[in-house]
Amino acid sequence: MSERLPHGSGRLAGPRPFPDAAVVELGKPQLRANLHKATHTIRNKRARVVDELPDWEKLRLAGSAIKSDVMARLPELLVQFEAAATAAGATVHWARDAAEACEVVTGLVRETGADEVVKVKSMATQEIELNEALEAAGITATETDLAELIVQLNDDQPSHILVPAIHYNRSQIRDIFTERMGDAPAGLTDEPRVLAEAARLHLRRKFLSSKVAISGANFAVAETGTLVVLESEGNGRMCLTLPETLISVVGVEKLLPSFTDLEVFLQLLPRSSTGERMNPYTSMWTGVTPGDGPQNVHIVLIDNGRSATLADEVGRQALHCIRCSACMNVCPVYERVGGHAYQSVYPGPIGAILSPQMTGVSASGVSSTLPFASTLCGACYDVCPVRINIPEVLVHLRQEAVDAHRGKPSAERTAMKAMGWVMGDRRRYARALRAARAGSAPLAAVLRRRKVRRLPWPMSAWTASRDAPLPATETFRDWWRRTR
């Protein structure tokens, strides 16, 4: 069913299968150390502030219920949102995919005559590769979120949805500033306060001169047409209030039915993402307020594969995501490889279920390998503030990936089928156990221990780093038969 709806484009998938991309990242010890330190710090902080709330589980249930309701009546809520935002003085645009969204935004900036814009940190604009589109149109975009700025200055890609520069440590950031910022003060140290001050001075000029700001939104309230942005630095608020024109790119799944629903999410999000009890800067705006803030307000609603995702009954829960990043901060796979191996703006556990759905699981490259990039350990599901059952969706997508290739020869399928056939019958199964035991007995006798150091393919992947057990001298069922 999901095949019938258009898939998304933009920065959602890359060409390399996940295991290949992961190997490259695993070979970077500095990256591993940075990630270990950062993910453990945030995850512990989150755990502390979540544990102190007696009604956390109820909040999660409420968050999940509200999002399910949104997905069940998304078309109706979108129309309601458009009407409310338009009535409040905003102009609402619709974009099917990344290219269309970039075209709309570029056109809007051009209309203002501006050749530079300031940007509020936003996943949606990263997803549609807006900065590149603007650059091609001769418009300079400056990221104002400190971490996004670091990544942008270094011509790099974000590797985390909340902390895009999580893969750098302080001294690496100092080097990037010194070499690339242009106006970095001499003798910059790697103290966080000094680095933040350097960025502040660098950005101030931009805030004062820019006539256009571009943002995303964490939430869009259907009832009132209000957009909501949460951030920690206050730079976002500068962008949202100072320029004449404000253009916000918003995924259609960001809707909430009513203003009071924010009560739930403004509790869930800060504790899950930054580990703070309350968010430092929460900005809300509803269309245009005459004489106050931007007077030219645009909202670009993007689909880009979201409808295709919504069509999948099991997989659609991925659209509930509020981009808190808690799942990647606890993910043992993300912790080892970082965000770039996922080759999408959405890395980690949520990326492993969201990106392949937006692009289509059977797309070549990383997409069909992402559902397998997990041990199904369940740590992500435990922390997700909107209770997205990520392991369940992973297994569901594995099924889809396997089904997409049914009929094509594959050693794995042959093995799985053979094992299914053997295990489907007790006699065949008992015979196979005995054969496995007998077959390995000579080897065990030679080795005089029940471990092997090297096995042929595909088990060679196992014995590359681990010894493998050999069958026991007598199976359990033979022992039972013999002694009972």
Next chain:
Amino acid sequence: MRIALFVTCVNDLLYPDTGKAVVRLLERLGHQVDFPEAQTCCGQMHANSGYRDEAVPLVRGFVEAFDRYDAVVAPSGSCVAMVRESYPRLVPEAAGIAERVYELSELLVDVLGVTDVGASFPYRVTYHPTCHGLRMLRLGDKPLRLLRAVEGLELVPLPGAEECCGFGGTFALKNSDVSTAMLADKCAAICDTGADVIAAADNSCLAHIGGGLSRRGAPVRVMHYAEILGGGS
């Protein structure tokens, strides 16, 4: 109480001592244990790897083998999690039996109400709570309560215990390098405890951990906790 043992295919072939320990333990506690020979495999590997069609006959086979029992015990957190979480979705008729299948510590602590099983084991032991036992079955401290009651056993905490060892079934093969990186951290944490034995509720995770420890030449013994509980005093 008459209890059926679901030994699991991995234990049947590779770790029969775990099955024997469960039988010994339950009989020592005065219960009758049955081993329905029609049992084979729960189908977890198939289902979790995306081969639902191949898993369904195994689910039906499981229902046939065990449906007549009031309680089924399995010395494997992940196989029990498979039955409880996935069976009702794969085969609706399996919902009934899914509720009567217990991981060993659930059967002992929740159903039979025992924590001191009269075992003795004079060693330093650390415990790895495997992911499915921890987060799907929510075993909590049940296995630890059982181990603490064992005479002579010194339980030492495992730092980062709740973190996955990197096994994940076919993940260990498909994403072998990431798996190996996770395993390295787990092995280091285990060695740092200075324990004689690393115990867990799942022999497949232990095969992974044990394979890593033995490759490093670490002098830590790997044991299913059922084998510790099954040892008499």
